[in-house]
Amino acid sequence: MKVNIIVFGQLRDILGDQLELDEVLDIDEVKNQLHEKYPEMIESNYLVALNKKLVTGNMMLNDNSTVAILSAFSGG
Amino acid sequence: MKVNIIVFGQLRDILGDQLELDEVLDIDEVKNQLHEKYPEMIESNYLVALNKKLVTGNMMLNDNSTVAILSAFSGG
Amino acid sequence: MKERAVKNIFVKGAMAASFIADSIQKHQAKTAIGGHSIFLGQVRADTINGKKVTAIEYTAYEAMALETMHSIREEVLSKYPLTCMHVYHSLGIVAAGEICFFVFTSSEHRKAAIEACNELVERIKAELPVWGKELFEDETYQWKQNK
C-alpha cells in the first residue's frame, strides 16, 4: 500500500514537509523504511500520529490512513 | 500613660475608628482594658500592631507608640 | 545589598482592563522575559441571606500594609529569579464584576513567574492589613471574611 506522510517540526529539515512511501502495511514498516532512508532520524526524539492520534506500539494502516511524523513539540 | 489606639475592620463596628485609653503601660494592659469594656472583642479573632509591626506576646509602650487593633484581614 | 524603595500598591477604586493591558504592554520592551503570570481578583455578586452584594468597600492600614508588602516583595524577589513584579490593590468602593486585586510577575522561564505569583497572592491575602466590607443593595453591609 502507498502511504502519504506529513512531517512537522525539526524533521522537516531532513524529510521535507511530506513524503510518500510504497508498500507499507503498518507503522513499524513506515518507521523502518524511514530509518533506512534517513538514519539521522533514529537519534531524533520523534512521535508518530495515525489519524491524529499518537501511536504507541504498532498499528495497521489502510487506504484512509493519515500518518504524521512529529518532531519533539515546542509550542507555548 | 495615655495611648491612642486606631481600629481597623470589623471591630470598628464595636470600638469605632479610634479610641483613647488611660494608664496603660503595655499591650497586655491595652487588651485587658478593651476586653473589660468590650467583652464581644474576646471572641473576635483580632491582632494587635505596635508601630506597624504585629505583636506576639507582650510589649512595653512609650509616648510615641502607635497601637492598632486589626480585625481578621480580608483583602484581595 | 540593594535597598529598594517602599512602593505604593493602592489604587482608588476598581482597576480597568486597560490598566492591566498597559501594564502588559510595557513589558514588551523587556525581551529577556519568557513568561508572565497574572492573578486578578474580581468582586463577586454573592447572595448572602437573600441579599445581593453590589460592591466591596476596601480599607487598609496603609502605612503598615506598605511596609509588610515591602518585606514580602523582598523575600519573593530573593526566592525567585524574576524580571518584574507588580502588585496593585484597590481601596474604596469596587462594584461587583470589577477588578480589585492585580498581581503580575514575569521571568525568563515560566516556573518562577507562576510560583512567585501564587505565593504573592496567598501571602498578600494572609498578611496585608486590608479589609473588605460587602455592601448590599439595601445599603446594609457585612464585613468580608477570607477563607
Next chain:
Amino acid sequence: MKERAVKNIFVKGAMAASFIADSIQKHQAKTAIGGHSIFLGQVRADTINGKKVTAIEYTAYEAMALETMHSIREEVLSKYPLTCMHVYHSLGIVAAGEICFFVFTSSEHRKAAIEACNELVERIKAELPVWGKELFEDETYQWKQNK
C-alpha cells in the same frame, strides 16, 4: 453529558495587549467570578552562539492540536470548578517581546483558576503538536526546544 464543540485556539501572529484586555473586560459581566489566572508566553530575544533571536515562527499540526486541546479542555473542566477557560496560541511569526501564548481561567474561588491555569500551560506545552522555529537576525534559524 454535554458535548462541547471543538474550539479554535490558533491566531495569526502575535497577540496584542488590547486583545488580552478585551478578554478580561468581557468577564466583568460574570459576577460569579472571584478570581482570574492568566499565563502569557512572550518570545525571548535569546542569544544563541552569538546570534540574537528576532522572532519565533510557529507551525502546528492544527487538526490534531485542536482535537488534543479539546480533550485537555474537557479533562480540566471536569477536574476544576471553572466559570471560564480560554486558550490562544499564535501561528506564524511572533517577534521578540510579543505575546505568543495566552491561557485564561476564571472561577468563583481563586484556587481552581490558579491550578487549572498551571495545569493547562504544562499540558499544552507537553501535548500539543506545535513547533517553534527561532529566527536569527542573519536569517538563519534553529528549531526551538522546550525544556
